[in-house]
Structures are given as C-alpha cells and as structure tokens.
Amino acid sequence: xxxxxxxxxxxxxxEAQDLGVLDGVTTNPSLMAKExxxxxxxxxxxxxxxxxxxxxxxxxxxxxxxxEGIIKEGEELAALHEQIVVKVPxxxxxxxxxxxxxxxxxxxxxxxxxxxxxxxxxxxxxxxYVSPFIGRLDDVSTDGVELISQIVEMYNYYEFxxxxxxxxxxxxxxxxxxxxxxxxxxxxxxxxxxxLLNHPLTDIGLEKFLADYKxxxx
Ligand code: E4P
Numbered sequence: 155x156x157x158x159x160x161x162x163x164x165x166x167x168x169e170a171q172d173l174g175v176l177d178g179v180t181t182n183p184s185l186m187a188k189e190x191x192x193x194x195x196x197x198x199x200x201x202x203x204x205x206x207x208x209x210x211x212x213x214x215x216x217x218x219x220x221x222e223g224i225i226k227e228g229e230e231l232a233a234l235h236e237q238i239v240v241k242v243p244x245x246x247x248x249x250x251x252x253x254x255x256x257x258x259x260x261x262x263x264x265x266x267x268x269x270x271x272x273x274x275x276x277x278x279x280x281x282x283y284v285s286p287f288i289g290r291l292d293d294v295s296t297d298g299v300e301l302i303s304q305i306v307e308m309y310n311y312y313e314f315x316x317x318x319x320x321x322x323x324x325x326x327x328x329x330x331x332x333x334x335x336x337x338x339x340x341x342x343x344x345x346x347x348x349x350l351l352n353h354p355l356t357d358i359g360l361e362k363f364l365a366d367y368k369x370x371x372x
Contacts, residue, residue: 178210256280
C-alpha cells in the first residue's frame with residue numbers, strides 16, 4: 155500500500171519524506187488555504203516546491219466546475235511538473251474532463267467520492283486514482299472503510315486500472331482498516347503515519363535492552 159501525505163504544509167511533507175516511506179502528496183483548496191497560500195503564482199510555486207521535495211505523485215485540485223474551465227486549469231497544472239496529478243471533483247463535467255485527460259495521458263485523481271456508483275463512473279472515465287472520503291462518511295454514521303472495500307472488490311472484478319486512494323483518513327486505525335481491505339493508497343495526516351510507529355511493548359522492550367546493556371558495559 156502506498157502512503158501519500160494529505161497536507162500542503164512543507165515542513166510536514168519534508169518530515170514524511172525524511173522518514174523514507176512517502177509515495178506522494180495530496181492537497182485540496184482547503185489545505186492550501188490553511189497554509190495561507192493564495193494567488194495563482196503562489197499556488198503554482200507551492201506545487202512546484204512540493205514536487206521538488208517528494209519523488210511521487212502530487213495531486214493539485216482544479217477549482218473550475220465547468221468542462222472548459224477544468225480542461226484549461228488541468229492542462230496548466232499538468233504542465234507544471236511530471237509528478238502533478240490533476241484532482242477533479244466528482245461532477246458531470248468532471249467525469250467528462252477525466253475522460254479527456256485520460257486520452258491525453260494526463261494523470262487524474264477523482265475527488266469527493268462517496269459511493270460505489272461514483273467510483274464506477276470515475277474508473278470508466280479512466281481516472282488514475284479515485285478518492286473515497288472515509289472520515290467524512292464516518293462523520294455521518296456511514297462506514298467509510300466499507301465503501302473502500304466495495305470499490306476494491308468492484309475494481310478487481312472488472313479489472314479496472316484505477317487505483318483506490320483512501321482519503322479523509324483521520325487516524326492510524328483507518329490506515330490499518332484500509333490495508334485490510336486492499337486500498338492501493340492511503341493519504342493521511344502526518345500524525346496518522348507516525349502513529350504507526352507506536353507500541354508500548356516496543357518502548358518497554360527497548361528500555362530493558364538498553365538497561366541490560368548498561369548493567370554489563372557501564
Ligand atoms: C484528499 O485528497 C482529500 O481532499 C482529503 O483527504 C479530505 O480530508 P478531510 O475530510 O479531512 O478534509
């Protein structure tokens with residue numbers, strides 16, 4: 155399973171990259187706004203900087219909602235760097251645009267996916283990634299991980315190449331659950347990734363090893 159970090163914060167992206175297990179980055183307009191990144195030039199420069207920090211795919215989201223606008227914005231974003239993946243919302247014009255980008259060899263991430271039917275459309279349009287939002291589904295008493303499982307099974311059955319990118323991950327247990335149902339990618343906050351490091355028996359075991367070493371070596 156690939157790990158993407160779900161942030162536009164450069165320090166956190168660098169920290170995850172330094173860990174050596176990072177496969178890519180996802181951003182969205184809210185995450186960019188949280189970092190205070192505004193204005194076309196600053197936004198473009200920020201995406202370029204992220205691409206220089208990481209080796210893998212970097213999702214950059216369009217803000218247009220009409221076909222022509224999505225195509226224009228997406229082509230501009232894709233031209234910035236070979237690692238850029240154009241993130242397109244799950245709407246009618248978005249699906250049409252994904253089909254176009256797919257025919258041009260431009261990578262896409264279909265975002266704001268909340269049902270298997272939406273994931274089916276994204277795959278048929280040729281999306282590189284589909285992003286079901288599991289945390290936001292959990293927030294409305296619907297099992298987000300169950301949706302990941304359903305989409306993985308459907309894509310396997312029909313042999314779609316679209317990768318299931320579990321998004322809106324809120325904590326470490328979500329990562330484990332996505333791994334259990336076969337998600338291709340989990341895009342996570344840094345805290346959820348580093349949470350995987352933790353186990354009290356590791357801390358107790360290490361303390362004992364070091365204490366025993368000290369007993370005989372001083
Ligand atoms: C990433 O691709 C999504 O935009 C993101 O995971 C949404 O997460 P949130 O539901 O925590 O805002």
